[in-house]
Amino acid sequence: MQTEDYLLFDDFKSWKKYCEKHNKLLFEPVLDYEIHQKGTKETAIWEGIATAYQVMCEAVDTGLNEEMTSRSGMINNGAKKVYRYPKAVLSAEFQRLIARALAAKEVNSCMGRVVAAPTAGASGILPGTLYTLQELHDIPNQKIYEGMLVGAGIALIIERNASIAGAVGGCQAETGTAAAMASGAIVYCLGGDINQVFGAVAITIQCMLGLVCDPVAGLVEIPCVVRNASAAAIAYSSAQISLASVDSVIPVDECIMAMGEIGQAMEARYKETALGGLAATPTGQAISRRVLIHDIEMLDDEPEQ
Numbered sequence: 001m002q003t004e005d006y007l008l009f010d011d012f013k014s015w016k017k018y019c020e021k022h023n024k025l026l027f028e029p030v031l032d033y034e035i036h037q038k039g040t041k042e043t044a045i046w047e048g049i050a051t052a053y054q055v056m057c058e059a060v061d062t063g064l065n066e067e068m069t070s071r072s073g074m075i076n077n078g079a080k081k082v083y084r085y086p087k088a089v090l091s092a093e094f095q096r097l098i099a100r101a102l103a104a105k106e107v108n109s110c111m112g113r114v115v116a117a118p119t120a121g122a123s124g125i126l127p128g129t130l131y132t133l134q135e136l137h138d139i140p141n142q143k144i145y146e147g148m149l150v151g152a153g154i155a156l157i158i159e160r161n162a163s164i165a166g167a168v169g170g171c172q173a174e175t176g177t178a179a180a181m182a183s184g185a186i187v188y189c190l191g192g193d194i195n196q197v198f199g200a201v202a203i204t205i206q207c208m209l210g211l212v213c214d215p216v217a218g219l220v221e222i223p224c225v226v227r228n229a230s231a232a233a234i235a236y237s238s239a240q241i242s243l244a245s246v247d248s249v250i251p252v253d254e255c256i257m258a259m260g261e262i263g264q265a266m267e268a269r270y271k272e273t274a275l276g277g278l279a280a281t282p283t284g285q286a287i288s289r290r291v292l293i294h295d296i297e298m299l300d301d302e303p304e305q
């Protein structure tokens with residue numbers, strides 16, 4: 001791969017053109033890019049992806065089996081309650097998807113080990129979706145790894161043309177990107193073609209546009225944890241729509257442009273500053289004061305050096 005070929009990740013159009021011209025699968029240029037960027041061998045890249053997937057699956061299992069109460073108390077074993085609830089609102093599979101996305105994100109909120117994909121705030125979305133996808137369709141690990149590379153390519157383009165950080169582009173940038181990575185990976189793993197994969201990304205972004213970043217007390221807990229669950233659901237609905245070749249109408253690159261434009265226009269209070277939205281509600285403010293007082297008391301209790 002020549003250096004100029006990295007321009008293929010300038011936008012989705014270029015990535016598609018490159019794959020069609022060189023008769024490559026979507027994940028292959030991402031793999032080449034990773035090898036080039038890290039200056040390492042292909043085997044090391046696959047090993048790294050395998051480890052990342054293992055950590056994702058472990059986060060799901062940890063969140064569903066171990067005590068998950070955050071220091072603020074706002075997160076309190078929600079994933080387990082959802083997983084074990086006797087009535088499924090849609091199907092048992094959907095219930096498990098939601099519980100798993102919650103579980104992995106709760107592990108992050110409780111300071112456990114997760115994969116930031118693309119950020120810690122969105123770390124429940126890929127684990128919840130991929131774990132459930134593999135279970136439902138009996139997909140081999142290697143195919144899941146390829147799907148993860150497709151997801152990485154999607155994040156790369158979004159980062160270049162909009163943002164993947166809540167502090168820069170709002171929650172649309174963070175959970176929106178993770179949902180786009182997940183829906184693209186789902187469609188890829190289920191045998192969708194390039195148009196269907198990119199269509200899923202476009203539809204996902206259309207569903208996530210405008211979402212602000214407003215974490216209560218500045219902690220990545222509320223609404224972050226439940227947004228991981230809703231983003232996982234949107235990833236699946238978008239994949240289902242796009243697999244049927246329903247047109248996104250607005251091309252994927254233009255959806256990303258819209259995301260960037262909305263992110264730029266968003267006021268600072270909606271960009272992880274905890275000054276607006278849910279963080280600014282009376283309850284959000286009361287929690288913020290309580291967390292602050294608790295932190296000060298903890299500092300006071302620390303023995304002097």
Ligand code: SF4
Nearest residue numbers: 121166171174213224
């Ligand atoms: S609300 Fe902000 S901190 Fe929470 S997941 Fe969204 S972008 Fe991340």
